Protein backbone atom coordinates (compact mmCIF):
# COMPACT_ATOMS: atom_id res chain seq x y z
CA UNK A 1 0.00 0.00 0.00
CA UNK A 2 1.14 3.51 -0.83
CA UNK A 3 1.09 5.38 2.50
CA UNK A 4 1.45 8.85 0.99
CA UNK A 5 -1.46 8.14 -1.41
CA UNK A 6 -3.55 6.96 1.56
CA UNK A 7 -2.80 10.22 3.42
CA UNK A 8 -3.60 12.19 0.29
CA UNK A 9 -7.04 10.55 -0.05
CA UNK A 10 -7.64 10.88 3.68
CA UNK A 11 -7.50 14.65 3.28
CA UNK A 12 -9.15 14.82 -0.13
CA UNK A 13 -11.95 17.49 -0.07
CA UNK A 14 -14.18 15.30 -2.28
CA UNK A 15 -14.21 12.53 0.35
CA UNK A 16 -14.79 15.00 3.19
CA UNK A 17 -17.69 16.52 1.22
CA UNK A 18 -19.07 12.98 0.85
CA UNK A 19 -18.71 12.39 4.58
CA UNK A 20 -20.46 15.68 5.33
CA UNK A 21 -23.41 14.69 3.11
CA UNK A 22 -23.56 11.26 4.74
CA UNK A 23 -23.58 12.78 8.22
CA UNK A 24 -26.28 15.31 7.35
CA UNK A 25 -28.49 12.52 5.95
CA UNK A 26 -27.87 10.40 9.07
CA UNK A 27 -28.58 13.23 11.52
CA UNK A 28 -31.75 14.33 9.71
CA UNK A 29 -33.08 10.76 9.38
CA UNK A 30 -32.31 9.97 13.03
CA UNK A 31 -33.79 13.20 14.40
CA UNK A 32 -36.93 12.88 12.28
CA UNK A 33 -37.33 9.21 13.23
CA UNK A 34 -37.20 9.90 17.00
CA UNK A 35 -40.64 11.50 17.58
CA UNK A 36 -42.34 9.03 15.22
CA UNK A 37 -40.63 6.12 16.98
CA UNK A 38 -41.83 7.40 20.35
CA UNK A 39 -45.37 7.75 18.98
CA UNK A 40 -45.27 4.26 17.48
CA UNK A 41 -43.92 2.79 20.74
CA UNK A 42 -46.85 4.42 22.57
CA UNK A 43 -49.28 2.97 20.03
CA UNK A 44 -47.79 -0.50 20.58
CA UNK A 45 -48.44 -0.10 24.32
CA UNK A 46 -51.97 1.29 23.99
CA UNK A 47 -54.87 -0.12 26.00
CA UNK A 48 -56.80 -0.40 22.75
CA UNK A 49 -56.11 -3.53 20.75
CA UNK A 50 -56.75 -1.91 17.39
CA UNK A 51 -54.23 0.86 18.13
CA UNK A 52 -51.69 -1.73 19.32
CA UNK A 53 -52.06 -3.75 16.12
CA UNK A 54 -52.03 -0.84 13.68
CA UNK A 55 -48.22 -0.32 13.46
CA UNK A 56 -47.40 -4.03 13.22
CA UNK A 57 -47.58 -4.38 9.37
CA UNK A 58 -45.33 -1.31 8.95
CA UNK A 59 -42.77 -2.64 11.45
CA UNK A 60 -42.92 -6.09 9.88
CA UNK A 61 -42.21 -4.82 6.35
CA UNK A 62 -39.54 -2.28 7.33
CA UNK A 63 -37.62 -4.74 9.47
CA UNK A 64 -38.03 -7.64 7.11
CA UNK A 65 -36.84 -6.14 3.80
CA UNK A 66 -33.36 -4.89 2.77
CA UNK A 67 -32.76 -1.17 3.18
CA UNK A 68 -31.17 -1.10 -0.29
CA UNK A 69 -34.41 -2.36 -1.79
CA UNK A 70 -36.44 0.14 0.21
CA UNK A 71 -34.33 3.06 -1.05
CA UNK A 72 -34.72 1.93 -4.67
CA UNK A 73 -38.45 1.46 -4.10
CA UNK A 74 -38.98 5.02 -2.74
CA UNK A 75 -36.72 6.51 -5.39
CA UNK A 76 -38.76 4.97 -8.21
CA UNK A 77 -42.27 4.96 -6.71
CA UNK A 78 -42.47 8.42 -5.14
CA UNK A 79 -42.30 10.26 -8.52
CA UNK A 80 -45.12 8.00 -9.78
CA UNK A 81 -47.42 9.31 -7.03
CA UNK A 82 -46.43 12.93 -7.65
CA UNK A 83 -43.83 13.16 -4.86
CA UNK A 84 -40.70 13.92 -6.84
CA UNK A 85 -38.14 14.26 -4.04
CA UNK A 86 -34.45 14.77 -4.77
CA UNK A 87 -32.12 11.79 -4.25
CA UNK A 88 -30.86 13.41 -1.03
CA UNK A 89 -34.34 13.79 0.50
CA UNK A 90 -35.38 10.33 -0.73
CA UNK A 91 -32.41 8.93 1.21
CA UNK A 92 -33.40 10.89 4.34
CA UNK A 93 -37.00 9.64 4.04
CA UNK A 94 -36.02 6.03 3.31
CA UNK A 95 -33.55 5.80 6.19
CA UNK A 96 -35.99 7.54 8.53
CA UNK A 97 -38.84 5.12 7.76
CA UNK A 98 -36.55 2.15 8.22
CA UNK A 99 -35.24 3.48 11.54
CA UNK A 100 -38.72 4.20 12.92
CA UNK A 101 -39.45 0.47 12.80
CA UNK A 102 -36.31 -0.44 14.77
CA UNK A 103 -36.23 2.51 17.14
CA UNK A 104 -39.90 2.22 18.12
CA UNK A 105 -39.29 -1.36 19.22
CA UNK A 106 -36.21 -0.31 21.22
CA UNK A 107 -38.19 2.45 22.95
CA UNK A 108 -41.12 0.11 23.63
CA UNK A 109 -38.81 -2.47 25.17
CA UNK A 110 -37.19 0.20 27.37
CA UNK A 111 -40.48 1.61 28.57
CA UNK A 112 -41.91 -1.82 29.28
CA UNK A 113 -38.85 -2.78 31.31
CA UNK A 114 -39.85 -0.28 34.02
CA UNK A 115 -41.82 -2.00 36.76
CA UNK A 116 -45.53 -1.24 37.03
CA UNK A 117 -44.96 -0.43 40.71
CA UNK A 118 -43.14 2.79 39.69
CA UNK A 119 -46.21 3.87 37.77
CA UNK A 120 -48.45 2.94 40.73
CA UNK A 121 -46.33 5.02 43.12
CA UNK A 122 -46.33 8.03 40.82
CA UNK A 123 -50.04 7.68 40.21
CA UNK A 124 -50.74 7.41 43.95
CA UNK A 125 -48.79 10.66 44.45
CA UNK A 126 -51.12 12.37 41.98
CA UNK A 127 -48.81 12.68 38.96
CA UNK A 128 -50.72 12.82 35.67
CA UNK A 129 -50.15 10.23 32.92
CA UNK A 130 -47.90 12.67 31.04
CA UNK A 131 -45.90 13.49 34.18
CA UNK A 132 -45.52 9.79 34.95
CA UNK A 133 -44.14 9.21 31.46
CA UNK A 134 -41.66 12.07 31.28
CA UNK A 135 -40.67 12.34 34.97
CA UNK A 136 -40.63 8.69 36.04
CA UNK A 137 -40.78 6.14 33.23
CA UNK A 138 -38.75 7.81 30.46
CA UNK A 139 -35.71 8.83 32.57
CA UNK A 140 -35.42 5.29 33.92
CA UNK A 141 -36.04 3.64 30.56
CA UNK A 142 -33.29 5.80 29.05
CA UNK A 143 -30.70 3.64 30.78
CA UNK A 144 -31.59 0.71 28.55
CA UNK A 145 -32.74 2.75 25.54
CA UNK A 146 -29.62 4.96 25.22
CA UNK A 147 -27.03 2.28 24.31
CA UNK A 148 -29.35 0.64 21.78
CA UNK A 149 -30.19 4.01 20.24
CA UNK A 150 -26.49 4.84 19.93
CA UNK A 151 -26.08 1.56 18.03
CA UNK A 152 -28.89 2.64 15.72
CA UNK A 153 -27.06 5.95 15.21
CA UNK A 154 -24.01 4.04 14.00
CA UNK A 155 -26.11 1.77 11.80
CA UNK A 156 -27.75 4.77 10.15
CA UNK A 157 -24.32 6.37 9.39
CA UNK A 158 -23.22 3.12 7.74
CA UNK A 159 -26.53 2.79 5.87
CA UNK A 160 -25.97 6.18 4.22
CA UNK A 161 -23.46 4.37 2.00
CA UNK A 162 -26.43 2.58 0.38
CA UNK A 163 -27.77 5.94 -0.77
CA UNK A 164 -25.11 5.78 -3.48
CA UNK A 165 -27.47 3.46 -5.42
CA UNK A 166 -29.89 6.32 -5.82
CA UNK A 167 -27.06 8.67 -6.88
CA UNK A 168 -26.61 10.57 -3.63
CA UNK A 169 -23.13 12.07 -3.63
CA UNK A 170 -22.12 10.68 -0.24
CA UNK A 171 -18.80 9.20 0.90
CA UNK A 172 -19.06 5.76 -0.72
CA UNK A 173 -20.11 7.16 -4.11
CA UNK A 174 -17.32 9.76 -3.92
CA UNK A 175 -14.74 7.05 -3.18
CA UNK A 176 -16.01 4.92 -6.08
CA UNK A 177 -15.67 7.90 -8.39
CA UNK A 178 -12.07 8.49 -7.27
CA UNK A 179 -11.25 4.79 -7.69
CA UNK A 180 -12.73 4.74 -11.20
CA UNK A 181 -10.14 7.33 -12.26
CA UNK A 182 -6.97 6.00 -10.54
CA UNK A 183 -7.73 2.35 -9.59
CA UNK A 184 -6.07 2.78 -6.15
CA UNK A 185 -8.74 0.63 -4.49
CA UNK A 186 -6.87 -0.07 -1.26
CA UNK A 187 -5.75 3.50 -0.50
CA UNK A 188 -9.07 5.15 -1.43
CA UNK A 189 -11.38 2.67 0.29
CA UNK A 190 -9.09 2.56 3.33
CA UNK A 191 -9.26 6.36 3.57
CA UNK A 192 -13.09 6.23 3.26
CA UNK A 193 -13.19 3.49 5.90
CA UNK A 194 -11.15 5.62 8.31
CA UNK A 195 -13.51 8.56 7.76
CA UNK A 196 -16.56 6.34 8.49
CA UNK A 197 -14.75 4.97 11.54
CA UNK A 198 -14.07 8.50 12.79
CA UNK A 199 -17.78 9.37 12.52
CA UNK A 200 -18.99 6.23 14.27
CA UNK A 201 -16.30 6.63 16.96
CA UNK A 202 -17.73 10.06 17.77
CA UNK A 203 -21.11 8.40 18.28
CA UNK A 204 -19.52 5.72 20.47
CA UNK A 205 -17.91 8.44 22.61
CA UNK A 206 -21.25 10.23 22.94
CA UNK A 207 -22.81 6.89 23.96
CA UNK A 208 -20.09 6.38 26.55
CA UNK A 209 -20.69 9.85 27.99
CA UNK A 210 -24.47 9.31 28.10
CA UNK A 211 -24.12 5.94 29.79
CA UNK A 212 -21.81 7.37 32.42
CA UNK A 213 -24.25 10.21 33.00
CA UNK A 214 -27.14 7.76 33.44
CA UNK A 215 -25.18 5.35 35.64
CA UNK A 216 -26.77 5.62 39.09
CA UNK A 217 -24.14 3.33 40.63
CA UNK A 218 -21.45 5.80 39.60
CA UNK A 219 -23.42 8.83 40.79
CA UNK A 220 -24.15 7.03 44.05
CA UNK A 221 -20.48 6.21 44.51
CA UNK A 222 -19.52 9.88 44.06
CA UNK A 223 -22.14 10.85 46.63
CA UNK A 224 -20.88 8.28 49.12
CA UNK A 225 -17.32 9.60 48.82
CA UNK A 226 -18.48 13.22 49.15
CA UNK A 227 -20.69 12.31 52.12
CA UNK A 228 -17.78 10.64 53.90
CA UNK A 229 -15.57 13.70 53.32
CA UNK A 230 -18.35 15.94 54.61
CA UNK A 231 -18.88 13.83 57.72
CA UNK A 232 -15.22 14.24 58.48
CA UNK A 233 -15.68 18.03 58.20
CA UNK A 234 -18.95 17.90 60.14
CA UNK A 235 -21.05 19.26 57.28
CA UNK A 236 -23.24 18.22 54.42
CA UNK A 237 -20.64 18.07 51.62
CA UNK A 238 -23.07 18.24 48.73
CA UNK A 239 -25.09 21.24 49.79
CA UNK A 240 -22.18 22.77 51.68
CA UNK A 241 -24.56 23.31 54.60
CA UNK A 242 -24.12 22.13 58.12
CA UNK A 243 -26.62 19.49 59.22
CA UNK A 244 -30.08 20.87 60.14
CA UNK A 245 -30.42 21.89 63.76
CA UNK A 246 -31.38 18.99 65.97
CA UNK A 247 -30.49 16.37 63.39
CA UNK A 248 -28.43 13.45 64.54
CA UNK A 249 -26.21 11.30 62.43
CA UNK A 250 -26.55 7.56 62.26
CA UNK A 251 -30.15 7.63 61.08
CA UNK A 252 -31.65 7.75 64.57
CA UNK A 253 -35.16 9.09 64.89
CA UNK A 254 -35.33 12.65 66.14
CA UNK A 255 -38.25 13.95 68.16
CA UNK A 256 -38.21 17.41 66.70
CA UNK A 257 -41.82 18.45 67.18
CA UNK A 258 -41.29 21.74 65.35
CA UNK A 259 -44.52 23.67 64.84
CA UNK A 260 -43.90 23.56 61.07
CA UNK A 261 -44.36 19.78 61.16
CA UNK A 262 -47.87 20.09 62.49
CA UNK A 263 -49.15 21.13 59.07
CA UNK A 264 -48.12 17.71 57.78
CA UNK A 265 -48.85 15.56 60.76
CA UNK A 266 -52.17 16.45 62.28
CA UNK A 267 -54.66 16.49 59.45
CA UNK A 268 -56.67 13.76 61.13
CA UNK A 269 -56.80 15.72 64.35
CA UNK A 270 -57.93 18.79 62.45
CA UNK A 271 -60.57 16.73 60.68
CA UNK A 272 -61.55 15.11 63.93
CA UNK A 273 -62.09 18.47 65.56
CA UNK A 274 -63.97 19.74 62.57
CA UNK A 275 -66.17 16.68 62.44
CA UNK A 276 -66.71 16.55 66.18
CA UNK A 277 -64.77 13.37 66.93
CA UNK A 278 -63.55 14.77 70.18
CA UNK A 279 -66.46 17.11 70.67
CA UNK A 280 -69.87 15.99 71.82
CA UNK A 281 -72.37 14.93 69.24
CA UNK A 282 -72.49 12.29 66.50
CA UNK A 283 -69.30 11.28 64.69
CA UNK A 284 -69.26 11.58 60.95
CA UNK A 285 -67.29 8.95 59.04
CA UNK A 286 -64.43 10.22 56.91
CA UNK A 287 -64.14 7.20 54.62
CA UNK A 288 -67.34 5.42 53.64
CA UNK A 289 -66.98 2.04 51.92
CA UNK A 290 -70.38 0.98 50.72
CA UNK A 291 -71.20 -2.45 49.22
CA UNK A 292 -68.00 -2.64 47.20
CA UNK A 293 -67.60 -5.55 44.78
CA UNK A 294 -64.68 -6.32 42.48
CA UNK A 295 -63.77 -9.18 40.14
CA UNK A 296 -60.63 -9.95 38.16
CA UNK A 297 -61.26 -11.99 35.01
CA UNK A 298 -64.57 -13.27 36.36
CA UNK A 299 -63.15 -14.17 39.77
CA UNK A 300 -64.84 -12.40 42.69
CA UNK A 301 -62.18 -10.73 44.82
CA UNK A 302 -64.36 -8.35 46.88
CA UNK A 303 -68.00 -9.09 47.78
CA UNK A 304 -70.32 -6.54 49.29
CA UNK A 305 -67.65 -4.94 51.48
CA UNK A 306 -68.93 -2.12 53.71
CA UNK A 307 -67.45 -0.25 56.65
CA UNK A 308 -66.70 3.29 57.79
CA UNK A 309 -63.51 4.94 58.95
CA UNK A 310 -63.70 7.95 61.24
CA UNK A 311 -61.31 10.92 61.23
CA UNK A 312 -58.03 10.15 62.96
CA UNK A 313 -58.75 6.40 63.11
CA UNK A 314 -56.13 3.73 62.47
CA UNK A 315 -57.76 0.74 60.78
CA UNK A 316 -55.94 -2.56 60.26
CA UNK A 317 -57.01 -4.93 57.47
CA UNK A 318 -55.95 -8.49 58.22
CA UNK A 319 -56.74 -11.85 56.67
CA UNK A 320 -55.21 -14.76 54.80
CA UNK A 321 -53.28 -14.32 51.56
CA UNK A 322 -55.59 -13.66 48.63
CA UNK A 323 -58.49 -12.49 50.80
CA UNK A 324 -58.66 -9.13 48.96
CA UNK A 325 -56.98 -6.76 51.46
CA UNK A 326 -54.64 -5.10 48.97
CA UNK A 327 -57.36 -4.88 46.36
CA UNK A 328 -59.66 -3.17 48.86
CA UNK A 329 -56.90 -0.72 49.81
CA UNK A 330 -56.23 0.07 46.14
CA UNK A 331 -59.91 0.72 45.48
CA UNK A 332 -59.90 3.46 48.16
CA UNK A 333 -57.56 5.67 46.08
CA UNK A 334 -58.78 4.18 42.80
CA UNK A 335 -55.61 2.44 41.80
CA UNK A 336 -58.28 -0.20 41.12
CA UNK A 337 -61.80 0.56 39.96
CA UNK A 338 -64.81 -1.02 41.66
CA UNK A 339 -67.40 -3.04 39.74
CA UNK A 340 -70.16 -2.21 42.14
CA UNK A 341 -70.74 -0.09 45.23
CA UNK A 342 -68.93 3.14 46.03
CA UNK A 343 -66.28 4.68 48.24
CA UNK A 344 -66.12 8.28 49.40
CA UNK A 345 -63.30 10.02 51.23
CA UNK A 346 -64.27 13.23 53.02
CA UNK A 347 -67.60 13.09 51.18
CA UNK A 348 -65.92 12.98 47.75
CA UNK A 349 -65.37 10.26 45.19
CA UNK A 350 -61.70 9.55 44.43
CA UNK A 351 -61.06 9.08 40.72
CA UNK A 352 -64.75 9.21 39.86
CA UNK A 353 -67.12 12.01 39.04
CA UNK A 354 -70.65 12.02 40.30
CA UNK A 355 -73.28 11.65 37.60
CA UNK A 356 -76.82 11.72 38.97
CA UNK A 357 -75.30 10.76 42.32
CA UNK A 358 -73.57 7.70 40.84
CA UNK A 359 -69.78 7.39 40.42
CA UNK A 360 -68.45 7.43 36.85
CA UNK A 361 -64.70 6.60 36.51
CA UNK A 362 -62.46 9.48 35.45
CA UNK A 363 -59.84 8.66 32.81
CA UNK A 364 -57.06 10.34 34.75
CA UNK A 365 -57.71 9.85 38.45
CA UNK A 366 -54.50 11.60 39.55
CA UNK A 367 -55.90 15.08 40.05
CA UNK A 368 -58.82 13.81 42.07
CA UNK A 369 -56.48 11.70 44.24
CA UNK A 370 -54.31 14.74 44.96
CA UNK A 371 -57.30 17.01 45.60
CA UNK A 372 -58.91 14.68 48.13
CA UNK A 373 -55.52 14.01 49.78
CA UNK A 374 -55.02 10.25 49.82
CA UNK A 375 -51.42 9.07 50.16
CA UNK A 376 -50.15 5.53 49.82
CA UNK A 377 -47.14 3.54 51.01
CA UNK A 378 -46.28 0.30 49.21
CA UNK A 379 -44.85 -3.04 50.28
CA UNK A 380 -41.76 -2.62 48.10
CA UNK A 381 -41.31 1.12 48.83
CA UNK A 382 -41.50 2.07 45.14
CA UNK A 383 -39.14 5.03 45.47
CA UNK A 384 -38.14 6.50 42.11
CA UNK A 385 -34.75 4.88 41.52
CA UNK A 386 -33.36 7.68 39.35
CA UNK A 387 -34.07 10.45 41.87
CA UNK A 388 -32.28 11.26 45.10
CA UNK A 389 -34.12 11.10 48.41
CA UNK A 390 -34.80 14.85 48.38
CA UNK A 391 -35.95 14.74 44.76
CA UNK A 392 -38.28 11.84 45.57
CA UNK A 393 -39.85 13.80 48.43
CA UNK A 394 -40.36 17.07 46.53
CA UNK A 395 -41.60 15.52 43.27
CA UNK A 396 -45.32 15.56 44.09
CA UNK A 397 -45.37 18.83 46.08
CA UNK A 398 -43.68 20.64 43.17
CA UNK A 399 -45.29 18.87 40.20
CA UNK A 400 -48.76 18.17 41.55
CA UNK A 401 -49.43 20.71 44.29
CA UNK A 402 -47.59 23.66 42.75
CA UNK A 403 -45.33 24.28 45.77
CA UNK A 404 -42.32 26.48 44.95
CA UNK A 405 -39.18 24.33 44.64
CA UNK A 406 -37.29 26.15 47.44
CA UNK A 407 -40.21 25.85 49.82
CA UNK A 408 -40.70 22.17 48.92
CA UNK A 409 -37.01 21.48 49.59
CA UNK A 410 -37.13 23.28 52.94
CA UNK A 411 -40.24 21.35 53.97
CA UNK A 412 -38.78 18.05 52.76
CA UNK A 413 -35.67 18.69 54.85
CA UNK A 414 -37.82 19.35 57.92
CA UNK A 415 -39.63 16.06 57.41
CA UNK A 416 -36.41 14.13 56.76
CA UNK A 417 -34.87 15.60 59.91
CA UNK A 418 -37.99 14.66 61.86
CA UNK A 419 -37.60 11.07 60.66
CA UNK A 420 -33.86 11.05 61.38
CA UNK A 421 -32.98 10.82 57.69
CA UNK A 422 -31.52 14.27 57.11
CA UNK A 423 -28.10 13.00 56.14
CA UNK A 424 -29.48 10.86 53.31
CA UNK A 425 -31.12 13.62 51.27
CA UNK A 426 -28.64 13.27 48.40
CA UNK A 427 -28.52 9.49 48.38
CA UNK A 428 -30.18 7.35 45.75
CA UNK A 429 -32.62 4.65 46.87
CA UNK A 430 -30.18 1.83 46.02
CA UNK A 431 -27.75 3.27 48.58
CA UNK A 432 -30.21 2.85 51.45
CA UNK A 433 -31.44 -0.05 53.58
CA UNK A 434 -35.00 -1.31 53.10
CA UNK A 435 -36.05 0.31 56.38
CA UNK A 436 -34.63 3.66 55.33
CA UNK A 437 -36.28 3.40 51.91
CA UNK A 438 -39.65 2.66 53.48
CA UNK A 439 -39.34 5.57 55.92
CA UNK A 440 -38.53 7.85 52.98
CA UNK A 441 -41.53 6.45 51.09
CA UNK A 442 -43.66 7.40 54.13
CA UNK A 443 -42.10 10.90 54.24
CA UNK A 444 -42.71 11.23 50.49
CA UNK A 445 -46.40 10.50 51.05
CA UNK A 446 -46.61 12.79 54.10
CA UNK A 447 -45.01 15.68 52.15
CA UNK A 448 -48.18 15.96 50.07
CA UNK A 449 -50.15 16.73 53.28
CA UNK A 450 -52.51 13.75 52.92
CA UNK A 451 -55.65 13.54 54.99
CA UNK A 452 -55.71 9.78 54.65
CA UNK A 453 -52.71 7.44 54.42
CA UNK A 454 -52.95 3.91 53.03
CA UNK A 455 -50.23 1.37 53.91
CA UNK A 456 -49.95 -1.84 51.90
CA UNK A 457 -47.92 -4.33 53.95
CA UNK A 458 -45.30 -1.65 54.75
CA UNK A 459 -43.02 -3.96 56.72
CA UNK A 460 -43.41 -7.34 55.05
CA UNK A 461 -40.52 -6.84 52.60
CA UNK A 462 -38.13 -5.88 55.41
CA UNK A 463 -35.64 -7.87 57.41
CA UNK A 464 -36.90 -8.24 61.00
CA UNK A 465 -34.32 -5.83 62.43
CA UNK A 466 -35.53 -3.06 60.09
CA UNK A 467 -39.23 -3.44 60.85
CA UNK A 468 -39.16 -1.41 64.06
CA UNK A 469 -37.82 1.77 62.52
CA UNK A 470 -40.75 1.79 60.08
CA UNK A 471 -43.29 0.96 62.80
CA UNK A 472 -41.84 3.74 64.93
CA UNK A 473 -42.55 6.28 62.20
CA UNK A 474 -46.05 4.89 61.69
CA UNK A 475 -46.63 5.13 65.43
CA UNK A 476 -45.73 8.83 65.29
CA UNK A 477 -48.18 9.36 62.46
CA UNK A 478 -50.89 7.53 64.39
CA UNK A 479 -50.15 9.66 67.46
CA UNK A 480 -50.36 12.81 65.38
CA UNK A 481 -53.94 11.99 64.48
CA UNK A 482 -53.40 10.86 60.89
CA UNK A 483 -56.25 8.74 59.51
CA UNK A 484 -54.61 5.48 58.43
CA UNK A 485 -55.67 2.24 56.76
CA UNK A 486 -53.00 -0.42 57.13
CA UNK A 487 -52.79 -3.84 55.51
CA UNK A 488 -50.38 -5.61 57.82
CA UNK A 489 -49.97 -8.53 60.16
CA UNK A 490 -47.94 -6.53 62.70
CA UNK A 491 -50.28 -7.66 65.42
CA UNK A 492 -48.43 -6.02 68.33
CA UNK A 493 -48.60 -2.67 66.58
CA UNK A 494 -52.26 -3.27 65.73
CA UNK A 495 -53.12 -4.10 69.36
CA UNK A 496 -51.50 -0.91 70.56
CA UNK A 497 -52.43 1.56 67.86
CA UNK A 498 -55.39 0.35 65.84
CA UNK A 499 -58.82 1.76 66.56
CA UNK A 500 -60.40 -0.93 64.45
CA UNK A 501 -59.36 -4.29 63.01
CA UNK A 502 -61.12 -5.69 59.95
CA UNK A 503 -60.67 -9.42 59.29
CA UNK A 504 -61.25 -10.41 55.67
CA UNK A 505 -61.54 -13.80 54.05
CA UNK A 506 -62.40 -14.69 50.49
CA UNK A 507 -63.27 -11.09 49.64
CA UNK A 508 -65.66 -10.61 52.54
CA UNK A 509 -65.48 -9.00 55.95
CA UNK A 510 -65.75 -11.87 58.41
CA UNK A 511 -65.34 -9.83 61.56
CA UNK A 512 -64.52 -6.26 62.53
CA UNK A 513 -64.25 -4.31 65.72
CA UNK A 514 -61.84 -2.95 68.29
CA UNK A 515 -58.50 -4.83 68.37
CA UNK A 516 -59.18 -6.38 71.77
CA UNK A 517 -62.51 -7.73 70.47
CA UNK A 518 -61.00 -9.28 67.36
CA UNK A 519 -57.73 -10.45 68.89
CA UNK A 520 -58.79 -11.51 72.39
CA UNK A 521 -62.14 -13.09 71.82
CA UNK A 522 -62.57 -13.79 68.17
CA UNK A 523 -66.09 -15.15 67.80
CA UNK A 524 -65.26 -16.71 64.50
CA UNK A 525 -63.11 -19.90 64.43
CA UNK A 526 -61.40 -18.78 61.22
CA UNK A 527 -60.42 -15.46 62.81
CA UNK A 528 -59.26 -17.35 65.87
CA UNK A 529 -57.02 -19.66 63.86
CA UNK A 530 -55.62 -16.83 61.83
CA UNK A 531 -54.94 -14.61 64.85
CA UNK A 532 -53.24 -17.53 66.57
CA UNK A 533 -50.99 -18.04 63.53
CA UNK A 534 -49.91 -14.43 63.23
CA UNK A 535 -49.46 -14.11 66.99
CA UNK A 536 -46.95 -16.93 66.84
CA UNK A 537 -45.16 -15.20 63.97
CA UNK A 538 -45.17 -11.80 65.66
CA UNK A 539 -43.53 -12.86 68.89
CA UNK A 540 -40.72 -10.53 69.79
CA UNK A 541 -42.12 -7.37 68.23
CA UNK A 542 -41.98 -4.42 70.68
CA UNK A 543 -45.11 -2.80 72.06
CA UNK A 544 -45.65 0.91 72.54
CA UNK A 545 -44.30 0.68 76.09
CA UNK A 546 -40.96 -0.35 74.63
CA UNK A 547 -38.88 2.40 73.10
CA UNK A 548 -37.76 1.55 69.60
Ligand SMILES: Nc1ncnc2c1ncn2[C@@H]1O[C@H](COP(=O)(O)OP(=O)(O)OP(=O)(O)O)[C@@H](O)[C@H]1O
Pocket residue numbers: 296297301319320321322323324325326327328
Ligand atom coordinates in the same frame (compact mmCIF):
# COMPACT_ATOMS: atom_id res chain seq x y z
N1 LIG B 1 -54.50 -7.13 38.87
C1 LIG B 1 -54.97 -8.34 39.14
N2 LIG B 1 -55.34 -9.17 38.15
C2 LIG B 1 -55.86 -10.39 38.40
N3 LIG B 1 -56.04 -10.89 39.64
C3 LIG B 1 -55.68 -10.12 40.68
C4 LIG B 1 -55.14 -8.80 40.49
N4 LIG B 1 -54.89 -8.27 41.71
C5 LIG B 1 -55.25 -9.20 42.62
N5 LIG B 1 -55.73 -10.31 42.01
C6 LIG B 1 -56.25 -11.50 42.66
O1 LIG B 1 -57.19 -11.07 43.62
C7 LIG B 1 -57.11 -11.87 44.78
C8 LIG B 1 -56.92 -10.97 45.99
O2 LIG B 1 -55.65 -10.39 45.90
P1 LIG B 1 -55.12 -9.36 46.99
O3 LIG B 1 -53.73 -8.99 46.61
O4 LIG B 1 -56.09 -8.25 47.14
O5 LIG B 1 -55.12 -10.25 48.30
P2 LIG B 1 -54.41 -10.01 49.67
O6 LIG B 1 -55.36 -10.39 50.71
O7 LIG B 1 -53.86 -8.62 49.75
O8 LIG B 1 -53.24 -11.07 49.59
P3 LIG B 1 -51.72 -10.98 50.11
O9 LIG B 1 -51.82 -10.88 51.61
O10 LIG B 1 -51.10 -12.25 49.66
O11 LIG B 1 -51.12 -9.77 49.47
C9 LIG B 1 -55.97 -12.85 44.57
O12 LIG B 1 -56.52 -14.07 44.15
C10 LIG B 1 -55.18 -12.22 43.45
O13 LIG B 1 -54.56 -13.20 42.67
